[in-house]
Amino acid sequence: MRIVCVGGGPAALYFAICAKRDDAGHDITVREQDPPGATYGWGVVCHDRLLDMLYYTDRESAQEIRQRSTLWQEQEVHLPGSRPGYLPGYGFSVPRTGLLDALRTRADALGVRVTQDDPVPAGALHDNTFAGADLVVVADGARSRLRDHDPSRYGTTVTTGRNPYIWLGTRKQFAAFTFAFEHTTAGWIWCYGYPTSDGVSTFIVECTPETFTGLGLDVLPHADGIAVLQRIFADVLGGAPLLSNSRGRAARWQRFLEVRNTTWVADNTVLLGDAAHTTHFTMGQGTSLAMTDALMLASAIAEHPTIGSALGWFDDRGREALANTQAGARTGAAWFERVDHYLDRDPMEFAYALAHRHGDQPPWRFQLHRATQLAAFRRPRRALHTGRRQWRALRRGEAVPARRPRV
Numbered sequence: 001m002r003i004v005c006v007g008g009g010p011a012a013l014y015f016a017i018c019a020k021r022d023d024a025g026h027d028i029t030v031r032e033q034d035p036p037g038a039t040y041g042w043g044v045v046c047h048d049r050l051l052d053m054l055y056y057t058d059r060e061s062a063q064e065i066r067q068r069s070t071l072w073q074e075q076e077v078h079l080p081g082s083r084p085g086y087l088p089g090y091g092f093s094v095p096r097t098g099l100l101d102a103l104r105t106r107a108d109a110l111g112v113r114v115t116q117d118d119p120v121p122a123g124a125l126h127d128n129t130f131a132g133a134d135l136v137v138v139a140d141g142a143r144s145r146l147r148d149h150d151p152s153r154y155g156t157t158v159t160t161g162r163n164p165y166i167w168l169g170t171r172k173q174f175a176a177f178t179f180a181f182e183h184t185t186a187g188w189i190w191c192y193g194y195p196t197s198d199g200v201s202t203f204i205v206e207c208t209p210e211t212f213t214g215l216g217l218d219v220l221p222h223a224d225g226i227a228v229l230q231r232i233f234a235d236v237l238g239g240a241p242l243l244s245n246s247r248g249r250a251a252r253w254q255r256f257l258e259v260r261n262t263t264w265v266a267d268n269t270v271l272l273g274d275a276a277h278t279t280h281f282t283m284g285q286g287t288s289l290a291m292t293d294a295l296m297l298a299s300a301i302a303e304h305p306t307i308g309s310a311l312g313w314f315d316d317r318g319r320e321a322l323a324n325t326q327a328g329a330r331t332g333a334a335w336f337e338r339v340d341h342y343l344d345r346d347p348m349e350f351a352y353a354l355a356h357r358h359g360d361q362p363p364w365r366f367q368l369h370r371a372t373q374l375a376a377f378r379r380p381r382r383a384l385h386t387g388r389r390q391w392r393a394l395r396r397g398e399a400v401p402a403r404r405p406r407v
């Protein structure tokens, strides 16, 4: 089968890997607009569930991704002038550049043709750009130009979130996933920091539109805006610089786009990953969902007698599987848009509200949360999580990473 994928993000690359593993006879091309080495963003978080799936599906790429990822343990919530609140959990953060390098290398080894510096024109689904292709996978991200050229094709709705955010890096080495909220003369502004690779952490800043304009972040030259953020977050950064360039591109302030489509399929074309659906970045799930889509689509193609039935199955099952996650993501995004309503609480109560922003919890959970603000109670919980993490790593056959993550 001749397959063309538009976009060389995690969705398209992982789809190409899975499809080629299922049938080495497929002729697959992945067309990426950026030149080699260029991409946006810093680290993305993933969890055991994704690693289990990656190891089960393609051990080679899973091992590479795991080796490039860094473990974080616990979450800290900082409010001005008080001791932090603590939340449980652990996760892994992998630099987007490392993730893409690992996937590209594996795709290349399997015989997938990955072209870079190769933008596909927005109108390509409507001319003969893809003549001769049996399947076109549209995986060009949340701002998909191919999809938006004719929004009626997939029944697309794109809703723009209220809060501006910017995706930065920093030389500060966070050990835990860190939320820090700062009050300025213009209102609240907050960051999400987590370790990503040796010497670099991811640092995402978000605020309300009022704070954004009040601080002049909408009009200041880029470097001056970064300097303002560095001053505001001086405590949590411990004086470490912010990095606003990711492989040559300056980060820009954005607003979250919630993407929905009434169908992901039209003729022999299919939307994949962020082009099909988005979940707010505070869920930390977009990459996992994109790669899960990729596996589902490849499996559907391998198991169905025709492309039409494979795409029909993927469209039904994929959208059904996503419904709850997307609803949860919307609640989470709305919580952050109203966060100043909760910021009069102490860090322990605020951290609890943050952790359970997606829904009601039984009362005992709050008592447990209160108890685990003390280090003596957090230690056994951490040991339990470490045991669980190591057991899962063993079960999926994970080799010890060459560069051991910090524990």
Ligand SMILES: Cc1cc2nc3c(=O)[nH]c(=O)nc-3n(C[C@H](O)[C@H](O)[C@H](O)COP(=O)(O)OP(=O)(O)OC[C@H]3O[C@@H](n4cnc5c(N)ncnc54)[C@H](O)[C@@H]3O)c2cc1C
Residues within 6 Å of the ligand: 006, 007, 008, 009, 010, 011, 012, 031, 032, 033, 034, 041, 043, 044, 045, 046, 118, 119, 120, 121, 122, 139, 140, 141, 142, 144, 145, 146, 166, 167, 204, 272, 273, 274, 275, 281, 283, 284, 285, 286, 287, 288, 289, 290
């Ligand atoms: C601030 C922030 C933090 C995030 N944190 C996390 C996280 O912690 N965990 C997580 O799982 N997810 C996270 N995400 C979400 C994650 O980045 C996306 O969900 C994921 O990248 C989607 O993969 P994709 O392949 O569908 O799209 P993308 O990764 O966007 O890839 C699309 C590719 O298509 C290319 N392209 C676009 N147009 C064309 C064209 N016309 N021709 C050729 N190529 C084209 C682009 O250059 C890009 O390389 C975060 C997102 C943001 C914004």
